[in-house]
Amino acid sequence: MPDGQTLQVGFETQGQNVIVSPQGEIGYSEATVFRTWLRKAHDSKSPRIIVDLAKVDYMNTPGVATLVESLQISKRNKTRLILCGMNEKVFAIFKIARLDTVFEICPTLTDANAKP
Amino acid sequence: MTSPDDMKGAHVRMELLSSPIYTSGARDFVQAVTRRLGFAELDCNQIALAVDEALCNIMRHGYENKPDQPIWLAVWPVEAAGEANGIQIVIEDLARQIEPAMIKGRELHDVKPGGLGVHVIKEVMDKVTYEKRPEGGMRLTMIKHQRPAPADGSVQDRCEGGKGCHA
Numbered sequence: 001m002p003d004g005q006t007l008q009v010g011f012e013t014q015g016q017n018v019i020v021s022p023q024g025e026i027g028y029s030e031a032t033v034f035r036t037w038l039r040k041a042h043d044s045k046s047p048r049i050i051v052d053l054a055k056v057d058y059m060n061t062p063g064v065a066t067l068v069e070s071l072q073i074s075k076r077n078k079t080r081l082i083l084c085g086m087n088e089k090v091f092a093i094f095k096i097a098r099l100d101t102v103f104e105i106c107p108t109l110t111d112a113n114a115k116p
Numbered sequence: 117m118t119s120p121d122d123m124k125g126a127h128v129r130m131e132l133l134s135s136p137i138y139t140s141g142a143r144d145f146v147q148a149v150t151r152r153l154g155f156a157e158l159d160c161n162q163i164a165l166a167v168d169e170a171l172c173n174i175m176r177h178g179y180e181n182k183p184d185q186p187i188w189l190a191v192w193p194v195e196a197a198g199e200a201n202g203i204q205i206v207i208e209d210l211a212r213q214i215e216p217a218m219i220k221g222r223e224l225h226d227v228k229p230g231g232l233g234v235h236v237i238k239e240v241m242d243k244v245t246y247e248k249r250p251e252g253g254m255r256l257t258m259i260k261h262q263r264p265a266p267a268d269g270s271v272q273d274r275c276e277g278g279k280g281c282h283a
Contacts, residue, residue: 025140027139027140027168027172028136028139028172028175028176029136029137060169060172060233060236061169061172061232061236062172065232089161092162092165093165096236096240097232
């Protein structure tokens with residue numbers, strides 16, 4: 001049976017930043033693929049990982065859990081994880097889970113890049 | 117596989133296999149129905165999210181990722197004084213039974229992956245009940261009432277037959 005997952009993930013290094021740009025939905029099926037790309041970002045040892053969610057239409061808690069796991073790795077590695085570009089629907093789940101204050105969140109990728 | 121007897125009065129019933137492929141279809145269906153029932157757009161999104169989380173939990177924990185097990189979903193409008201003012205959604209399965217009291221979301225101050233789905237369901241819906249089905253498996257009943265219209269009569273967040281709504 002096909003797994004039905006349609007997530008595509010962009011991965012780019014810009015100076016000290018690694019930018020991970022998922023595109024599509026991040027649900028139960030896609031969380032594993034997303035986690036693989038986030039792990040790759042951590043393995044790069046870049047001091048700052050930016051996850052650009054501008055092209056993510058929908059996310060549920062398995063997707064959020066991969067980001068929580070990634071945040072824990074960042075804290076352990078003393079690196080930064082910045083989320084940006086969330087639409088209202090995606091941001092709502094962070095609010096419901098009260099994670100909107102736990103993550104460093106920027107409105108856009110430009111804002112995330114401009115962060116000191 | 118026939119659907120459970122207690123779902124026979126439902127306005128809509130759906131049977132799906134426990135494969136993640138089908139969660140988006142169930143979510144879209146619930147979102148479309150809630151829109152037609154007149155829920156505000158934010159509530160349409162969040163009710164669909166609650167259904168998605170419930171299905172994920174059944175697939176992941178109940179059926180332990182087996183993709184070919186049955187799940188039933190049924191929907192009823194909730195009426196008060198002859199008018200629809202909410203929705204009742206029942207989801208049943210044949211997965212392993214657990215004590216309903218054991219189904220809890222994790223403490224939110226404890227930031228760690230996992231355990232968020234139940235919290236989201238309870239936060240989003242007005243009433244959430246887990247039960248063991250006598251014939252095996254679990255039953256989840258969720259009710260959401262529509263919020264009263266704003267006092268100024270504005271309808272900017274309300275879906276009128278899908279017009280102006282964004283999925």
